[in-house]
Structures are given as structure tokens and as C-alpha cells.
Amino acid sequence: MSVSSIKLSDLTKSYGKQEAVHSLNLEVKKGELFGFLGPNGAGKTTTIKMMTGLLEPTNGSVEIGGVNIWRKPIKAKKMIAYVPDQPNLYPKLTGWDYLQFIASVFRIPKDGFQAKAKELLDIFGLTDRADELIESYSHGMKQKIAICGALIHNPDVLFLDEPTVGLDPKSARTLKNLLRKLCDNGMTLFVSTHILEIAEQMCDRVGIILDGNIIALGTMDELRKDEGKTEQSLEDIFLELTGGEDEQALISEMSKADQGDKT
Numbered sequence: 001m002s003v004s005s006i007k008l009s010d011l012t013k014s015y016g017k018q019e020a021v022h023s024l025n026l027e028v029k030k031g032e033l034f035g036f037l038g039p040n041g042a043g044k045t046t047t048i049k050m051m052t053g054l055l056e057p058t059n060g061s062v063e064i065g066g067v068n069i070w071r072k073p074i075k076a077k078k079m080i081a082y083v084p085d086q087p088n089l090y091p092k093l094t095g096w097d098y099l100q101f102i103a104s105v106f107r108i109p110k111d112g113f114q115a116k117a118k119e120l121l122d123i124f125g126l127t128d129r130a131d132e133l134i135e136s137y138s139h140g141m142k143q144k145i146a147i148c149g150a151l152i153h154n155p156d157v158l159f160l161d162e163p164t165v166g167l168d169p170k171s172a173r174t175l176k177n178l179l180r181k182l183c184d185n186g187m188t189l190f191v192s193t194h195i196l197e198i199a200e201q202m203c204d205r206v207g208i209i210l211d212g213n214i215i216a217l218g219t220m221d222e223l224r225k226d227e228g229k230t231e232q233s234l235e236d237i238f239l240e241l242t243g244g245e246d247e248q249a250l251i252s253e254m255s256k257a258d259q260g261d262k263t
């Protein structure tokens with residue numbers, strides 16, 4: 001039986017009394033491009049930080065290729081790469097030196113590194129800027145060099161938190177095409193986004209998270225079927241499931257009225 005690339009079991013995180021992520025159970029297969037979709041504050045970043053070993057779960061576990069990331073962090077972390085929503089880069093390194101630094105951490109041989117770094121810089125149009133300090137890069141360029149850094153050691157599983165925020169349309173398209181290609185070559189991708197088109201256009205499967213709970217999970221076709229309307233866009237499904245602004249206001253009014261009835 002093949003081992004899931006990512007397995008979450010009862011994964012839970014509380015910040016003080018507030019539960020940000022509630023008992024998530026999820027499996028992502030090798031080579032799958034999984035979209036993790038949810039509105040602001042739903043728990044996407046919290047979940048990804050627990051999956052990448054940066055934030056300790058309050059309860060439950062995360063396995064990467066069958067390895068528990070909290071019990072065997074070194075073994076598990078060798079298999080993954082993570083691009084946070086706000087990448088923390090070294091401003092006084094050049095783009096090239098940054099990639100070289102990451103490669104040395106992962107003990108990638110020099111000749112292998114150079115070819116790979118050139119290829120990645122070329123894909124993102126950064127070749128001409130590779131010798132400049134990262135502090136001189138624009139926001140989008142910083143994001144792109146962070147993605148190059150994540151890919152330099154060819155991870156089995158790549159986590160991206162809101163990867164297209166800050167990218168211009170051409171760069172976003174380049175990234176989408178690249179992610180698709182990486183998956184087709186066997187890499188597992190877990191991509192959080194609140195941008196519906198991204199999930200709709202490129203993901204094999206989508207999970208919708210709201211208030212720390214996965215409220216819908218499946219392929220686009222499955223989600224449409226659940227909602228009973230075959231031509232529905234993900235936006236319609238998303239808004240129906242998460243409640244549009246009008247619905248939210250109505251619910252809040254109704255619950256206030258309800259409380260009033262009881263007092």
C-alpha cells in the first residue's frame with residue numbers, strides 16, 4: 001500500500017482559548033496538487049505552519065511520507081520545502097548567493113546546483129538580477145527568489161502559502177504552469193490561497209477551510225455535484241459554503257435576535 005505524501009490526523013491548534021484549527025483529518029497523495037482554500041482568518045497559515053514543523057500542534061499529528069514531523073523533524077524536513085506568505089530572506093545576500101546558501105544547507109553538489117539555479121532564475125526572469133542584493137528586489141521578485149530557493153533541493157512535498165499574492169499576471173501564469181509541471185513529475189504540492197481562480201484552474205483537489213474546519217473536500221466536479229449545479233463556478237460554491245457578506249450579516253442579526261428571545 002502506498003504511503004500518503006501528507007497525512008493530517010486530528011490536527012488542532014489553539015491560541016489561548018481560541019481554537020484556530022479544529023481536528024483536521026486529511027490525506028494528500030504523491031503527485032497531487034492540493035488547493036487549500038479559505039477566507040481570511042480561516043486557519044490556512046496556522047495549518048501550514050504545523051505541517052512544516054514551525055508551529056507545534058495543540059493536538060494531533062502531521063506525517064510527511066509516513067514520517068511524523070514532530071517526532072522525526074530532520075528526516076521529515078529533508079523531504080519538504082515551504083514558501084511562506086511573507087518570505088524571510090537575507091537582504092544582504094545576492095539572489096545567487098541566497099540560492100547557493102540554501103543548496104549548501106541541503107548539501108547539493110556544486111555542479112548540480114549551478115545548472116538548477118540557472119534554470120530556476122531563467123524561468124522567473126531573474127537571471128539579470130541574480131548578482132544584486134535581495135534588499136534591492138521588489139516584493140514580487142523577493143517572492144520569486146523564495147520560490148527558487150524552495151525548489152533548489154527538489155523537495156518531495158512543496159508548501160506554498162498564498163504564492164501568487166504580489167505577482168504580476170505574467171509571473172502568476174509562469175508559476176501556475178511550473179507548479180502543474182512539478183506535480184506531473186511527481187512532486188506533491190499543497191497550496192493555500194483565497195484566490196478562487198487559482199484553485200479552480202490548476203488544483204487536482206480542493207479543500208475549503210472555514211473557522212478551522214474543512215467544510216468541503218473534493219475535485220471541482222465533486223464539489224459541483226455536492227452543490228447540485230454542474231455549471232457552478234468555484235466562486236459560487238465558495239461563497240455559498242462560507243457565506244457571502246449579506247448572509248453573514250443576516251446570520252449575525254438572527255443570532256442576536258435569538259439571544260434577545262432567550263433573555
Ligand SMILES: Nc1ncnc2c1ncn2[C@@H]1O[C@H](COP(=O)(O)OP(=O)(O)OP(=O)(O)O)[C@@H](O)[C@H]1O
Nearest residue numbers: 015018020038039040041042043044045046047194
Ligand atoms: N500567533 C497568533 N496568536 C493568536 N491568534 C492567532 C495567531 N496566529 C493566528 N491567529 C488566529 O488564528 C486564526 C487563523 O489565522 P491564520 O493566520 O491561520 O488564517 P489564514 O487562513 O491564513 O488567513 P489569511 O487568509 O488572512 O492569511 C485567526 O483568527 C487569527 O487571528
Ligand SMILES: [Mg+2]
Nearest residue numbers: 044045046085
Ligand atoms: Mg494566511
